[in-house]
Amino acid sequence: MAAKKLSKEKVGEVLQELSKFRLITPVKSDDVVLFREIADPKEAFLEYGNSTVPPKKVVFPQTETLFRFTIGNPELREKNVEEEGTTVIFGLRPCDARAMSIVDKLFSWDYEDPYYLKRRELTTLVGMTCVQPPSINCFCTSLQGSPFGKDGLDVLLVDMGDHFLFQPLTEKGARMEETLASYLEDASPGDVERASSMEEEAKGKIVRSIDPQGIAEKLPSLWEDPLWKRVSDACLGCGICTFLCPTCHCFDMQDEVERGEGRRARMWDSCMFCEYTLHASGHNPRPTRKERTRNRISHKYSYYPKRFDVIACVGCGRCISLCPVNIDILEILEQVVEA
Amino acid sequence: MVDVSKLRETAREIISREDVRELIGYRAGTYGFRARPAFVYDPGEVDQLIFNPACVNNLATYITLEEKLPVPRGQEPDLRKVAVMVKGCDSRALVQQMAENAYERDRILVIGIPCTGVVDMDKVQARFPDVLGPGEISLEGDKFVLIFDGRREEIPKEELLADKCKRCRFPTPLVYDVLLDEEVAPFATDDYSDVEALESRSQDEKWAYWEEKFSRCIRCYSCRNVCPMCYCNDCILDRLRPQWIRRSVDISENTAFHIARAYHLAGRCIQCGECQRVCPVEIPLMELNRKLYKDVEELYDFEPGVKVDAPPLLSSYRPDDPEDFIL
Numbered sequence: 162m163a164a165k166k167l168s169k170e171k172v173g174e175v176l177q178e179l180s181k182f183r184l185i186t187p188v189k190s191d192d193v194v195l196f197r198e199i200a201d202p203k204e205a206f207l208e209y210g211n212s213t214v215p216p217k218k219v220v221f222p223q224t225e226t227l228f229r230f231t232i233g234n235p236e237l238r239e240k241n242v243e244e245e246g247t248t249v250i251f252g253l254r255p256c257d258a259r260a261m262s263i264v265d266k267l268f269s270w271d272y273e274d275p276y277y278l279k280r281r282e283l284t285t286l287v288g289m290t291c292v293q294p295p296s297i298n299c300f301c302t303s304l305q306g307s308p309f310g311k312d313g314l315d316v317l318l319v320d321m322g323d324h325f326l327f328q329p330l331t332e333k334g335a336r337m338e339e340t341l342a343s344y345l346e347d348a349s350p351g352d353v354e355r356a357s358s359m360e361e362e363a364k365g366k367i368v369r370s371i372d373p374q375g376i377a378e379k380l381p382s383l384w385e386d387p388l389w390k391r392v393s394d395a396c397l398g399c400g401i402c403t404f405l406c407p408t409c410h411c412f413d414m415q416d417e418v419e420r421g422e423g424r425r426a427r428m429w430d431s432c433m434f435c436e437y438t439l440h441a442s443g444h445n446p447r448p449t450r451k452e453r454t455r456n457r458i459s460h461k462y463s464y465y466p467k468r469f470d471v472i473a474c475v476g477c478g479r480c481i482s483l484c485p486v487n488i489d490i491l492e493i494l495e496q497v498v499e500a
Numbered sequence: 501m502v503d504v505s506k507l508r509e510t511a512r513e514i515i516s517r518e519d520v521r522e523l524i525g526y527r528a529g530t531y532g533f534r535a536r537p538a539f540v541y542d543p544g545e546v547d548q549l550i551f552n553p554a555c556v557n558n559l560a561t562y563i564t565l566e567e568k569l570p571v572p573r574g575q576e577p578d579l580r581k582v583a584v585m586v587k588g589c590d591s592r593a594l595v596q597q598m599a600e601n602a603y604e605r606d607r608i609l610v611i612g613i614p615c616t617g618v619v620d621m622d623k624v625q626a627r628f629p630d631v632l633g634p635g636e637i638s639l640e641g642d643k644f645v646l647i648f649d650g651r652r653e654e655i656p657k658e659e660l661l662a663d664k665c666k667r668c669r670f671p672t673p674l675v676y677d678v679l680l681d682e683e684v685a686p687f688a689t690d691d692y693s694d695v696e697a698l699e700s701r702s703q704d705e706k707w708a709y710w711e712e713k714f715s716r717c718i719r720c721y722s723c724r725n726v727c728p729m730c731y732c733n734d735c736i737l738d739r740l741r742p743q744w745i746r747r748s749v750d751i752s753e754n755t756a757f758h759i760a761r762a763y764h765l766a767g768r769c770i771q772c773g774e775c776q777r778v779c780p781v782e783i784p785l786m787e788l789n790r791k792l793y794k795d796v797e798e799l800y801d802f803e804p805g806v807k808v809d810a811p812p813l814l815s816s817y818r819p820d821d822p823e824d825f826i827l
Contacts, residue, residue, distance in 0.1 A: 190716055193781050213780055214718060223718065224748040297531055297632055368632050369531070394539040397565065399722035401780050417746055428747050431720070436738050449567040485726055485778035486557060487529040487536035 164353055165327040165338065165345035167318065172325075175344050176202035176251065183248040185219050187212050196250065207252045210295030211477065215407035216253045220261060220280045223404075224428040227276065227414070232421040242279040249337075251287045255310035255317070256301045256475040258288050260407030262313030266469040267410055285333045288314040289325075292359070294367050298478030300491065303370045306475050309360040319356045326352050371494045373462065373472055380463040383500050384455075392493045393454035395486040400431035402480035402488070403457065408473045411437075432456045458493055501638065502551045502613055502680045510611065510678055511546040514583045520609060521580035524562050526555040533624050533635040533646065537562065551585070551680075553618045553644060554637045556662065558772040559584050560593035564602055564731030582608050587615035588684075589664065591673035592770035592805030593728035598675075599805075600768075600812050602731060612676025614684040617657065617665035619644060621777075624660055628653075664773040664786070667691075674806060695790050714754040716781040719747070723775035723785055724761060729768045736760065762788040767796045767813030770805035799825075 167175065176184065176199075186205035188197045194209045196216040228237045265281060268274040291299075291308035301307060311317050315334035319326035326348055329338045338345065383389075403409040413430040416423055430437060433453050439445045447453050465473035474490070481489050507525075515523045527538035527548040535554040540546055563582060571577045586594060591612060598605055616639050628635070628646070635648030643654045644661075658666075667690035672683040701709070721737065724730045736744045737757065745760060746753045762785075771793060775785040796802055799822050802813045 190712060191782060193716060195716065195781070224750060297630060391539075395537040395562075397561070397722065397725040397778075399725040399778075400718070400720035401722050401778075404718050404720045405780060413747065415740075415743075415747055417748065426748055428749065434721075434738075448569055481531070483780045485722055485774075487534050489530040492530050 164348045165329075166348040166352065167325040167327045167341075167345055169324055171344045172207065173202045175341055176205055178341060178344070179249050179251060183246050185216070185248060185250045186252050196253070205252065207289065209252075210293075211254050211257070211291075211479075213479075213483070214405060215257050215260065215477070215479070216250050217257070217260060217264065217407050217410075219248065219250055220284055221264070221277055221410060221412075221429075224426055225276065227425045227427055229422070229424045232418065232423065240276070242276055242283070245280065245283065248280070248284040249287060250284060252289050252318075253286060254291055254295065254477075255288050255308060255312070255314065256299075256306055256477040257407045258286050258313035259301075259306050259310055260313070260475045260477070261286070263408050263465075263469075263471050263473055263475070264410050265313075266471070267465075270469075285315045285337055286313060287316040287318060287337065289318045290320050290360075290363065292320050292363055294363075296478045296482050298369055298481040298489075298491075299367050300369045300371060300476035300478060302364050302367050302476070304373060304472055304474060304476045307360060308363040308367070309356070319352075319359070321352060321355070321359075326356050369478070369491055371491050372498070373494070376494060376497055377463045377466045377472075379497060379500075380459050383497060386500055388493075388496050388500055389451045389455045392488065392496065393450045396433070396450040396454055396488055397485060398433055398435060398450050398453070399485070400429075400433055401483050401485065402490075403431040403433055404429055405479045405483055407475060407477055407479075408461070432460070454488070454493075458490065458497070462494065462497075501616070504550060507551055507680055508546045508549050510680060511540065511549050511583075512543050514609060514611070514678070515540055515546060516543050519580050520583050521578055523583040523585075523611075524559045525549045525585040525611070526551055526557070526559075528634050529554075532628065532631050532633045533619075533637050533648070534621065534633075551613055552637050553616075553639050554621065554624075555587075556618045556621060556777060558586075558590040558593060558726075558728055558774045560586055560590050560597065560728040560772075561726055561774070563594070563608060564597060564728065565725070579607075581606070583611060584608060585611045585613055586673050586676070587613050587618070588670040588672050588674070589615070589668060589770070589772045590728075591675050592670060593772060595675050595808050596729060596768060596770050596805035596812075597731070598808045599810055605808070610673065610676045610678075612673035612679040614672045614679065614681045615665075615668075616671065616684055616687075617661050617668070619660045620662040627655070627660075662773065662777075664771060670806075675808065692790065692794050694787065695794050698787055698791060710755070710758075711751060713783045714758055715751050717749070717754040717758070717783060718781060719749050719754065719757065720780065722778045722780065723783075726774045726778045727765070728772065728774070729765055729770070730761075758783075758785075758788065761785075762792060765789055766792040767800070767802060768804050769793055 185196050185198050187194050187209050188204050189206045194212045195214050196212055226240050228239045230237050268277040311330050315331045316337050317328045329335050411430045412427045414427045416425050438447055461473040511523055514520055523540040525538045526535045529536045533554050537557050631648045638645050642657045646653045668688050669686050745756050769789045773786050
């Protein structure tokens with residue numbers, strides 16, 4: 162598939178064209194950047210670093226109905242995800258798209274999650290490169306990612322300054338190219354070459370890093386190491402690091418019933434919460450924040466790579482930047498390496 | 501400014517005491533200008549301790565956040581004191597916790613820090629986003645001085661100062677065992693003009709305003725967890741039976757959560773501002789807290805977190821308490 166050129170002036174028209182689908186872009190709510198469905202292309206806020214809440218919530222909503230029921234009636238009325246319709250996420254960052262490709266492995270593993278997978282099937286991801294790292298705490302390049310990364314994306318828009326290089330990457334991307342054909346021009350041959358030198362430049366601007374080699378194997382041997390107490394002493398036990406993580410995917414399911422009408426809903430859960438894995442007996446195998454922090458790190462850097470051959474962290478840096486007490490996953494990993 | 505060698509020397513003496521289990525202070529963060537809580541168990545660890553205007557965290561939270569696991573058979577509970585460093589605002593949390601009988605006064609050892617104001621780290625971050633650090637912040641006169649990467653920048657105090665410090669009436673701790681520096685005279689007043697601006701809006705305007713804010717809430721509960729006054733063993737937010745507030749995240753449940761959170765702090769919030777500082781989606785929680793604070797002050801002439809022996813507002817009664825707002 163050949164790369165095309167998309168002039169930045171035409172982005173408004175492109176968004177207008179795409180609004181025939183369920184169109185989701187970064188938007189500004191006060192000073193906070195979030196992904197939301199937009200009705201008017203003017204709502205899109207594309208001059209951003211990265212969003213506070215990752216776009217995983219589009220394919221894995223924080224709360225979703227699985228089915229509805231009426232008390233006394235055995236019939237379950239299942240949610241039809243298809244009704245949500247074709248969805249386009251426009252302008253997400255490569256790390257967040259790569260996160261979805263990582264989470265796909267879990268939701269299509271021993272049990273195929275129909276809700277998640279249907280939504281993924283319906284969704285086309287149009288990503289935008291990071292010319293500048295959105296945060297000082299970005300470290301995607303340590304984890305096989307790149308500010309110009311293509312994993313998980315259907316189209317990559319390479320920011321060339323006054324225009325984008327439009328690179329379709331999948332079948333969905335090719336269909337997107339067809340949809341937008343009238344707005345695209347042929348790319349100049351120099352652009353593709355320039356894009357790869359720009360990628361090297363962008364990678365060079367990322368200042369934080371970790372060498373993940375060997376961490377997956379080492380973590381289980383540090384189960385009782387005093388480092389876990391040390392790194393979690395200041396932890397407040399809130400859900401910021403997990404809820405804002407683009408790869409965290411734990412969920413809970415609860416029935417909500419009112420006047421005989423109910424639904425089974427699933428909602429994000431967090432291994433940092435005190436009632437996570439709390440047994441009915443009152444016993445909790447992870448009774449304190451020490452065990453919970455150990456679980457968060459081990460899940461991402463040991464359990465997940467052992468099962469799926471990929472670390473469940475993309476180096477977006479959100480958990481570092483937004484932690485109220487500056488618990489820093491890179492510092493923890495360094496201590497793991499040194500222990 | 502607190503002299504760091506004096507701070508460390510004091511900490512060394514305290515942590516060396518047999519009746520002190522741990523000392524909670526501040527140390528440098530991992531990037532930029534950040535500082536973070538430090539937990540010291542051993543005299544050898546005191547040299548990491550610092551205090552500067554980046555030390556924003558209210559460490560009083562950790563006194564009530566402690567996880568108390570059942571003591572194994574044959575072992576005695578560790579009843580040694582916890583030493584904690586507090587600024588003026590933070591000390592009010594200790595006062596209110598003790599006024600509510602959360603713990604006995606002799607369980608803690610308070611290291612008071614007369615404070616001349618802390619920075620709003622978001623403002624620092626916005627100005628210097630590319631500083632990997634470690635960067636240092638200090639206050640010299642009416643300027644914050646930032647030192648990083650061999651550079652020195654002076655920024656007028658007003659431009660980086662945290663909002664809560666702009667109306668701070670208690671810069672010197674109200675409770676302490678050791679005071680690390682001379683008392684700081686109050687340098688600001690609070691006229692509640694922000695609350696009055698909110699009050700003057702119409703109901704529809706207020707609803708539209710809060711609906712946008714609450715719709716962003718992801719219910720990470722960082723505002724609850726960081727709050728030194730949110731220390732119930734069994735919080736209604738975690739309850740499943742009855743489930744007062746559902747875990748589902750939508751505007752209805754989010755609103756219920758925020759109303760419950762604010763009301764549970766009426767007559768208790770001491771305005772340390774930590775909830776608003778930590779909120780990842782920038783919900784201005786202090787506007788709600790300050791509205792209730794002002795109401796409580798006007799209706800009951802009560803200010804929380806000032807006197808240890810003052811009975812908590814919600815557990816005291818006077819026959820002439822106003823009641824005309826009760827429907």
